Amino acid sequence: MGTYRSMRDFAHTPEPAGAPAPAADGERRFVVQRHRARRLHYDVRFEIDGVLVSWAVPKGPTLDPTARRMAVHVEDHPLEYEAFEGVIPHGQYGGGDVIVWDRGTWHPYKSDDPAAEVAGGQLHAELHGERLRGKFLLVRRDSGDGKDQWLMFHKRDEHAVVGWDAEDHPTSVVSGRTNDEVAAHPDHIWRSGVPAAQADVDLHPPVPDVPPPTDDELAALDDLGASGTWDVHGRRLRVTNLDKVLFPARDGEAPVTKRDLLRYTACVAPVALPYLAGRALNMHRFPQGAGTRGFWHKQLPDHAPDWVPRWDNPAADPGETSTYLVVDEPAALVWAANFGALEWHAWTSRTAAPDLPTYALVDLDPGPATAWEDVVLLARLHRDAFEHLGVRAFPKLTGRRGIQIWVPVAVGPTFDETRAWVERLSRTVGKVVPDLVSWRWEVSERGGQARLDYTQNAVNKTLVAPYSPRASAGAPVSAPLSWDELDADWLRPDAFTVRTVLDRVAEHGDLFRGVLEGDQVLPRLT
Template sequence: MGTYREKRDFSRTSEPSPEVSAPAGGGVFVVHKHDATRLHYDLRLEIDGVLVSWAIPKGPSHDPADKRLAVQTEDHPLAYATFEGRISEGNYGAGDSLLWESGTFDTVPPGEASAQLARGRLHVALHGQKLEGEWHLIRTRPVGKKAQWLCIKAKDGTERPGYDVTVERPESVKSGQRVTRGPKRRTASKAKAKATPRLRSPQALLARVGTPMLATLAQVEATDAADWRFEVKYDGFRALAAVHGGRVALHSRGGHDLSERFPAIAQALEALGKHEVVLDGELVALDAQGRSRFQLLGKGAEERFVVFDVPWLDGEDLSPLPLEERRKKLEGLLARVKPPLALAERVEGTARQALSQARRRGWEGVMAKRVGSVYAPGRGEAWLKLKVQANQEVAIVGFTPMANERPEIGALLVAVREDGAWRYAGKVGTGYSTQVRRDLLKLLSRDEVKKPLVKEAPRVRDALRHEEAVWVKPRHVAQVAFTEWTEDGRLRHPSFQGLRNDKRPEECVRERPRETPVRRGPSARGPHRETGRKARPGKRAAGRTATARKGAAGEPVVLTHGERVLFPAVGLTKADVFAWFQDVAPLMVPALAGRPLTLQQWPQGIQAPGFFRQGVESAPDWLTVTRIRHEARLLSHVVVDRPESLLWLANQSALTLHMWSSRVPHLKQPDWVVFDLDPGPKGTFEELIELTLGLRRLLERLGLASVPKTSGKRGLHVLVPLAPGHTYARTRAFALQVFEALAQEYPELATTEHAKTRREGRLYLDAGQNAWGKTVVAPYSLRALPHAPVSTPLKWSEVTRRLDPTRFTLETLRRRLDKVGDLFAPALEGGQTLPSSS
C-alpha cells in the first residue's frame, strides 16, 4: 500500500485513501476503464485484503488466441472497488476512470489466490456482468518494479472468438457512462485559443456542431432496463441557437433562419454575448396555464426558447460529455437568464410517475434521457419521447372543399412517407378556425394536380355536393393530434394543430413507439436520416427517383438514371450511391466544408473508363465553387458546404472525392499533416501495419495525436490535426523529417529514396502530399473497385495485422457507423502545433 500512498495526494485526488474502510468482499474483482496517458483497463482482484492490480492496454479478451499484455501495478485499497470518477489534472493517473466491470471471482481450484499469485500463474473464474468464465494470468518476467504478465482466456466453453467486449459493452456498470476523457494536455489549451478564430460567425459555429440529436418515440416500458432522467416534452419548434462574437444565429432543425420570426428571442440571446455557445432547445408559445401549445405559435401568445442541451461552450465541444455533465454546465450558463429564455424543466421520479404528472398538468408528454449518454447527431435510443397524447407530422396531399360553397377547405387529406412512396393516412376535418380554413385553401390551390400522388389513394367525395377531392403536390406539413392508428394505417380521430414550416414532407414517416426496454448503457448513435428510420444497408430498387432537400435556388436535387449499375460485381446502382451520400452527409459535410475538391467520375460504371476532373464548367447556381489559379489557368473547384452539394456530385457519378488539406479562404494554411502509406506492388499489408504503428509511436513521442483511416484501397492515411497558422512548407518539411526517422527505424521495409532503382522493393515514404494543391481521398468516399470499398476512419486499436480494409464497403459501413459514430471528427479539431525543431 506504500506505493499507492506515495503516488497520490489525497487532498487533491478523489480516489480513496488507504484509511477509508471497506468491507471485505470475499473475492471481489473489478475492472476500471481508465483514460490516463492512454486508454487502458485495470483488472483488480481481492487477494489478502488488497486489490492486486494489472493494467491491460487492450482490455480482456474472450478469444483464447489473444495473449493480452497485463502490467502489474501497485496494490489498491479495497475501497477502490466502488470508485468511479475523474482524477483531476496534476494528479497521478489524471483522467476519467469508469467502473467498467465488477463481480466476484475465485481461483481454479478454489482458495489458492495467494499461492498462485506467488507462483506467477493465476487461474481465475470471473463472475461479472461482462466477464463470465475462466482466464489465465501468467507472469512472463521476474517480479520487479512493473512485472509483466499475459492475460489469456481459458478454453472452458465460454470463449467467444471475434467478440470484442470493450467495443460491444463500453459502458460503466455503475453509472452507464460510456465516453471517457483523458487528461488535458498543454496542446489542448492552445487548441481553444487558436481554434476559435476559425469560427468567424455564429452560422459557422452551428455548421461546426452539425445535425442535432433526435429522440425516438417509445412506450414507458422502453425505460425499464436503464437509468433515465426526465424532462418536460415541449410542443413547439426545435431550434439551435449560436452566440459568437456578440452575434446570434437562430436556426430550425432543417437550417432555416428563425431570427426574423422570433426577434425577441434572438435579442434575448445577445445577453450571452460573452460566451461562444450553441444551445439546443424548443421555441414554444404558452397558454394561460403556462403550458406549451404548438397551435399558439405566431398567434400573439407569450413565447419562450426553452433550452435543454449545450453541445458547444467557449471553444470546447461538449458533445462527448455525459448528459449529466452537460446539464450541469447548462444550468451554470443559464443561472441568471430571464424570459423569454428558460431552462427545460426536470421531472423527478420514475418514467411512469413522470408520465402521470404530465397527464395531470396537461403536458404533451415527457422526454426520457439516458444517464451518461453523449450528444450524438441523428436519431437514436438515448433520448426517448413518451407522449400523453399522440401526435404525428403528416404531408398534405389534398383537401375537400367546404360543403356550403364558402372559399374554405372542408378537410385535409394527409399521407406519410413509406418505402419511398406516399401512403394515405386519412382525412383531418377538425381543429380549424374559419380563417385557417381560408388560408389553407389559398395555400393549397397553387399546387393542384390531376391525379393523386398517394399510394392506394381512396376515392373521396364531399357528402353533400358529391364533389371529388382536390389533390395537391405534397409541399406542406401539418401536425395533427389523434387517438390511435387503425389496422389499415389510418389516423383515428385526427385534429389539426398547425402547419410546420420547419419540416420537409419527406420527413413525415409514421412514428412507431418502441415498447421493449433499451439495453443498459448509453451509446453514441451514427448518422441516421431525420425521418427516424434506420438506414438500411440493402440495395435501392432500380429506377427509383430520390429527392433530397432543396438547394439555395429552391430546386430539388433529383436523381436521374438511378437504375444505372455502377458496381456490376455487387449490383449497386447509381441510386445506391445517391442514398449513401445522403446518409453520410452529416459526417462528410463538416469534413469537406471549405475544401476545394478534385473529382473521379464513372458515369458508365466502374467497368468503363473513368476520369479525373478538377474544375467544373457548368453547375447549378446554388452550388458553391471557388476559382483557383493553377499556373496558367483558372479552374472552378466544387466546394461541398451542404448535403445537396454531395447529392449533386452523386448524380454526376463522382464516386471518389479528393479534398485539399486547407480551406477557403486560407488555402495556404493546411489543417493537418498527411502521411500517405501504401504498400506498393511488392509490399505486404503486414509490413504496412508495422510501419504505421511505428509512425504512431514517433508522433506520440513528439506529443502529437493522430487520426488513421483507410485509403479505400490497399493503403492507410494518418492525419495530424493542426492549429491555424501552419504553412505547407512547414508541414512538408515535418512529414519528410518524420518519414526519414521512420525509414531509419525500419531500413529493410521503407525508404525515402525518390529514385525507383534505389528503393530495392521497399515501401516508398513520400511527404509530397503535403503541398499546396495536393489532395487526399475524403473520408467516407467510395473507390472504384468491384466490391465498392469506402475510405473509412479507424480507431488506433483497429490498426493491427487483423485489419481488413476490404470489409468496409457501401453495403456494410452503415452498420459500423451506427456503432462507432464519426471517428474522423478528431481530425477537424486542430489545436496542435508542430515542434519548432521541424
C-alpha cells in the same frame, strides 16, 4: 489610407486593404488593441473619415491625469481591422498576437472636424469605452528624431483615476483572454493579399450539423425508375441511370448500382460534411463505372445548378481550374455522386486560407512487393512515434491498399513547413525498417518497396476524404480507424464498403472527428 498602403505589400501583409465599412448609428468607433510584435505596445485607433487614425502607445493609455504617455502616430488602418483579435503571422508587418483591450464610441469635444485637429497637431477625444472613459488629449511634440511623436493624457474629470495603469488590466474585453492565451490558441488570423472582408480567417468554423435523409426521402429514391427527380436534403435533383452498375461485385456480394451509391451518399453526407465543407473538392469521376478508366474533374461545370456551392480560386492562372465545387451542404455531395464522382478528394486547406493547411498528412503508400502486414507495421511505428511526441493523429484505411494518418494542426504553418515536419518524422520511422521503405520518387525505382509519402503536404494536393467510396469492386470506403484496431485480425484496407460502413458509424461513432480540433501546434523535431 495612402500612408497605410505605402507601407505594405499586400501579397505579404496580413492586414486588409479594404474599403471602409459604415459606422453603426452614425457613432464614431474607437478600439485599443494590446499588440505584442517586436515589443509590447497598445494601438489606439479612432474612426475618422472612414479609417482608423492610429497611435502606438508603448505603456498604454491611462486614466491618470498626472501621467503623460508617449504616442507615436502611425499609419491609418481600415475600419475592418477594428474587431481583429488573433495572430498576425511572424515575418509580416506587425507580426505577433493581438487582443481587443478596449473598445467603444467617442466624439471630438472641441471641434466638429477631428481630421483637421489631427492635421493641426492635436486631438480632443471623449471616450465611452469599457475601460477608457472621459476626456483625452493627444498633442504632437517636436521629437527631433523624424518620428511623428505625440503625448496622450487624460483630462481631470469625473473619470480620472490617479495611479491607473493599463498593465493592471491585461485581458481582452471581447474574450476575457490574455495575449498569451490568444497566442497559444488563436481563433483568428489575418490573411494577406485578399479583400478586407475575407482577411479575417476563423480558425474554428462550426462543424456542420445536419440530419440524415428521412425514410420518406429514401423510399422516394427506391420508387424512382431508371431516372427521375429526387427531393433530398431540401433540394430537388435530377438523377439518371439509377440501375447502372457502377461497382463490380465482390465474391458473394451483389454489384453496387448508381441508386445504391446515391442512397449511401445521402446517408453518409451528414457524417462526411465536416471534412468537406469550406474546402475545394477534386472529383474523381467514373461515369461508366469503377471498371473503366476514371479521370480527375476539378472545374465545376457550367450546367451545375445555381444552388450548388462553389469557390472561385483567385490564384488560378489562365487554363487552370477557376471554379471548384465546395460541399457546404449535403445535397451538393449527392449532386457530385450523380455526376459520376465515385471518389471525393477535398483540399487539406480551406478556401478561406488556401495556402495554409489544417492537417499534416502521412500517406503509407505500399509498393507491389509490400505485404499488407508491412503496411500495418509502418502504421504502428508511426503510432508509437506520435505517442512519444504527444501528438494527436488519426489513422484511416484508404479503401485500396494503404493507410493514411491525418494530424490536425492549428492554422499558421505553411505547406512547406508541414511537409518538412512529416518528412523528418517519416524518415526517422523509416530508419527502423529500412528494408521496407524506399524514398525514390519514381515507382519503377522503388524495387517494389513502400513509400512514406510526405509530398501530399502541398496546396491542391489531396488525399481521399473520410467515408469516400473508392473505385473498386464492392465499393470499398476510406474508413477511419482507432489506433487499437491496427492490431485487429480482421483488418484489411478494403474492410468496409458503402453497405457496411454506416453500421460501423452507428456503433462506434465518427472515429475521425478529432481531426477537426485544429488547435494543435506541431512540436519541434530534433
